[in-house]
Amino acid sequence: MTDEQEKGATGPIRVGVLGARGRMGIEVCKAVDGAADMELVATVDQGDPLSAVADAGAQVVVDFTTPDVVMDNLRWCVDQGVHAVVGTTGFTGQRLDQVRGWLGGRPELGVVIAPNFGIGAVLMMQFATRAARHFESVEIIEQHHPRKLDAPSGTATHTARLVAAARAEAGLGPVPDATADEVAGARGADIDGVRVHAVRATGLLAHQEVLFGTIGETLTIRHDSYDRVSFMPGVLLAVRAVPGRPGLTLGLDPLLD
Numbered sequence: 001m002t003d004e005q006e007k008g009a010t011g012p013i014r015v016g017v018l019g020a021r022g023r024m025g026i027e028v029c030k031a032v033d034g035a036a037d038m039e040l041v042a043t044v045d046q047g048d049p050l051s052a053v054a055d056a057g058a059q060v061v062v063d064f065t066t067p068d069v070v071m072d073n074l075r076w077c078v079d080q081g082v083h084a085v086v087g088t089t090g091f092t093g094q095r096l097d098q099v100r101g102w103l104g105g106r107p108e109l110g111v112v113i114a115p116n117f118g119i120g121a122v123l124m125m126q127f128a129t130r131a132a133r134h135f136e137s138v139e140i141i142e143q144h145h146p147r148k149l150d151a152p153s154g155t156a157t158h159t160a161r162l163v164a165a166a167r168a169e170a171g172l173g174p175v176p177d178a179t180a181d182e183v184a185g186a187r188g189a190d191i192d193g194v195r196v197h198a199v200r201a202t203g204l205l206a207h208q209e210v211l212f213g214t215i216g217e218t219l220t221i222r223h224d225s226y227d228r229v230s231f232m233p234g235v236l237l238a239v240r241a242v243p244g245r246p247g248l249t250l251g252l253d254p255l256l257d
């Protein structure tokens, strides 16, 4: 262990941020810098060497980059023995299995991957999962800023999977829908049988509605992030927790219990 790493073992958590000059990365750097129990030791963006993270003796990496580079970053973290907190989207079941496979060889390492670090968003997903069994109809409408690269959002995709699993467990059949003549895309994306609609508009940041329907009533569960600071308490919570949570943690839920 280097002197730097030795210091980190007893002092503040030494944190490296990947995607540090991005919209989320800038906020994460500010939040880590302002946390008394953390030290921001490395900031890496496109074109910077990942070795800066290892050289600085980072114990935890926070990744807010892009879906096309996040897997390489995670592989590197696992190889280097650095815990990781990941907010970047694009995690399919196959990708998650791959990460579990890597972690199999490093039983001391923790990785937290959360589609949304907003506490309200986590609760919105929990409430939607709870409601799912009681309504024959459900659709998800997510709304984001127009610079977002992926659609639908990671949060909407995750919500759709949770809702679909809860419906299946309750023995509900397909969502009723008689559409026979559709302009392509009009009914949104089909994620595990749940329709997901993605809106992009200037002025929005990150918003989602889960609309449930049954005979004579609807229920709308809505969450709005108006500022990226809304994600920071969840990110800091995960940074504190990840060294003590070996293996893959998916979502913030277990950290909030």
Ligand SMILES: NC(=O)C1=CN([C@@H]2O[C@H](COP(=O)(O)OP(=O)(O)OC[C@H]3O[C@@H](n4cnc5c(N)ncnc54)[C@H](OP(=O)(O)O)[C@@H]3O)[C@@H](O)[C@H]2O)C=CC1
Residues within 6 Å of the ligand: 018, 019, 020, 021, 022, 023, 024, 025, 044, 045, 046, 047, 064, 065, 066, 067, 069, 086, 087, 088, 089, 090, 114, 115, 116, 117, 118, 154, 231
């Ligand atoms: N889980 C959550 O709570 C949240 C998740 N997100 C997700 O986080 C991700 C980032 O979002 P956002 O900050 O808005 O996006 P940005 O595009 O603003 O930030 C991404 C940053 O990563 C940089 N980057 C690209 N490749 C690399 C690389 N190989 N190594 C290091 N940095 C790299 C980009 O550089 P360059 O621009 O030069 O390509 C950019 O600065 C998205 O997937 C988004 O959906 C966002 C908000 C909340």
Ligand SMILES: O=C(O)C1=N[C@H](C(=O)O)C[C@H](O)C1
Residues within 6 Å of the ligand: 089, 115, 116, 144, 148, 149, 152, 153, 154, 155, 156, 205, 206, 207
């Ligand atoms: O890109 C964003 O901005 C966001 N991305 C995440 C997602 O895709 O769900 C989280 C949040 O919606 C903001």
